[in-house]
Amino acid sequence: MTVTDTRLAPNTFLSGNFAPVDDELDVADLPVRGAIPAELNGRLLRIGPNPVSPPDPATYHWFTGNGMVHGVRIRDGRADWYRNRFVRDDNVTEVKGWPHTGGPRHGMGPGVANTNVIGHAGRTFAIVEAGGLPVELTYDLDTVQMTDFDGTLPGSFTAHPKRDPITGELHAVVYYWEWDYVQYVVVGTDGRVRRTVDIPVPGKPMLHDCAITESQVVVLDLPVTFNLEAAMSGKALPYLWDADYGARVGLLPRDATSGAETRWCEVDLCFVYHPLNAYDLPDGRVVCDVVRHPKMFATNQNGPYEGLPSLVRWTIDPASGRVHEETLDERGQEFPRHDERLIGRKHRYGYCAAFGDGIEHGPALKHDLERGTTEEHQYGKGRVTLEPVFVPRHDSAAEDDGWVMSYVYDATTNTSDVVILDAQDFTGDPVAEISLPQRVPFGFHGNWVPDAG
Ligand SMILES: [Fe+2]
Numbered sequence: 372m373t374v375t376d377t378r379l380a381p382n383t384f385l386s387g388n389f390a391p392v393d394d395e396l397d398v399a400d401l402p403v404r405g406a407i408p409a410e411l412n413g414r415l416l417r418i419g420p421n422p423v424s425p426p427d428p429a430t431y432h433w434f435t436g437n438g439m440v441h442g443v444r445i446r447d448g449r450a451d452w453y454r455n456r457f458v459r460d461d462n463v464t465e466v467k468g469w470p471h472t473g474g475p476r477h478g479m480g481p482g483v484a485n486t487n488v489i490g491h492a493g494r495t496f497a498i499v500e501a502g503g504l505p506v507e508l509t510y511d512l513d514t515v516q517m518t519d520f521d522g523t524l525p526g527s528f529t530a531h532p533k534r535d536p537i538t539g540e541l542h543a544v545v546y547y548w549e550w551d552y553v554q555y556v557v558v559g560t561d562g563r564v565r566r567t568v569d570i571p572v573p574g575k576p577m578l579h580d581c582a583i584t585e586s587q588v589v590v591l592d593l594p595v596t597f598n599l600e601a602a603m604s605g606k607a608l609p610y611l612w613d614a615d616y617g618a619r620v621g622l623l624p625r626d627a628t629s630g631a632e633t634r635w636c637e638v639d640l641c642f643v644y645h646p647l648n649a650y651d652l653p654d655g656r657v658v659c660d661v662v663r664h665p666k667m668f669a670t671n672q673n674g675p676y677e678g679l680p681s682l683v684r685w686t687i688d689p690a691s692g693r694v695h696e697e698t699l700d701e702r703g704q705e706f707p708r709h710d711e712r713l714i715g716r717k718h719r720y721g722y723c724a725a726f727g728d729g730i731e732h733g734p735a736l737k738h739d740l741e742r743g744t745t746e747e748h749q750y751g752k753g754r755v756t757l758e759p760v761f762v763p764r765h766d767s768a769a770e771d772d773g774w775v776m777s778y779v780y781d782a783t784t785n786t787s788d789v790v791i792l793d794a795q796d797f798t799g800d801p802v803a804e805i806s807l808p809q810r811v812p813f814g815f816h817g818n819w820v821p822d823a824g
Pocket of ligand 1: 579580
């Protein structure tokens with residue numbers, strides 16, 4: 372049969388392990404194989420799209436589904452609990468008949484927050500880009516309220532704030548389709564926005580993530596831009612490839628008072644969701660390692676890739692106005708992470724999830740960028756890792772001395788586990804594997820949030 376009506380075509384992002392789960396579970400004392408390190412006390416949180424009611428498969432875009440957060444709490448060598456909860460945007464509460472979520476609103480949508488979940492200022496937030504506000508969650512992942520950080524956030528936030536490891540403040544670059552600028556936002560350790568700087572841009576770029584160094588903010592201004600025609604025609608995600616827009620990377624001094632201080636550097640056409648990390652060189656150049664996509668939303672508006680994304684090193688030279696690009700690892704990969712005590716400082720190691728067609732088993736990758744080598748952890752037949760998160764053994768442990776934790780989906784059993792690897796025995800057997808009571812759909816991001824004290 373030839374499918375001529377696209378409404379009959381299956382939507383990849385509603386099937387297999389992309390499909391949503393319906394139930395909110397609370398399950399205590401999870402089965403563990405191996406031994407959970409006693410040093411780990413906290414929650415491994417994760418979030419992704421999980422439509423609360425069946426969307427139209429012809430128009431559903433993966434990036435726009437209602438958020439669902441999953442968490443495993445680990446304490447004293449035990450897996451205390453697994454929980455999952457819808458993030459209660461206005462669509463979720465309406466469909467479920469649940470009480471309206473309090474707090475402010477921004478933008479026109481229902482307030483979906485589906486892209487990252489973080490701990491900050493002793494609180495937990497589900498966060499998203501492009502206009503939706505953060506949603507504050509309890510420790511147990513129930514929705515508290517939508518928040519503009521006590522009235523201090525002018526508009527949009529981001530799914531990817533960067534925490535300065537010295538000050539504990541969050542640094543972000545945010546965008547909104549109505550703005551003719553993007554905005555640098557600093558959130559203090561009290562959970563309130565401390566300062567903002569508007570950075571003029573010639574269009575309305577999708578700006579998913581940023582990087583910081585000790586002195587600079589790295590601003591991505593790349594050729595995926597808001598398309599009014601696509602918005603008017605009802606596209607769920609009205610951002611398209613626009614080669615004419617060009618591609619550039621900006622360096623804004625972190626202490627700048629005006630966006631006009633941004634020094635822009637040309638880069639070859641590409642799209643980047645995620646930098647791995649960036650750092651200053653003594654001569655004023657900046658190194659920024661990124662996962663580089665050759666294109667995005669050019670021929671396939673659904674994404675999530677057009678040509679395999681690879682790991683590259685940008686050396687950004689504000690004196691010449693150019694970016695030098697060097698391939699670090701050309702195999703398909705995404706969700707780059709590193710030891711976040713080194714945000715903005717020189718890193719040696721990076722961890723990614725292998726990504727793309729032809730990758731049957733979905734290994735995690737560990738890059739040693741000093742030696743130029745990559746190790747693969749194969750989780751076994753049919754098992755696919757989601758974003759790997761590095762957790763240091765203790766506060767003063769060396770880089771890479773710790774664990775790589777991830778949610779791993781097993782297609783042969785349709786179940787998920789949390790798998791804990793020893794980062795320094797990356798290809799060896801896992802230290803521990805925690806069996807979860809339901810599968811965790813493919814989604815976006817998560818973090819280890821250590822318990823206070
Ligand atoms: Fe992301």
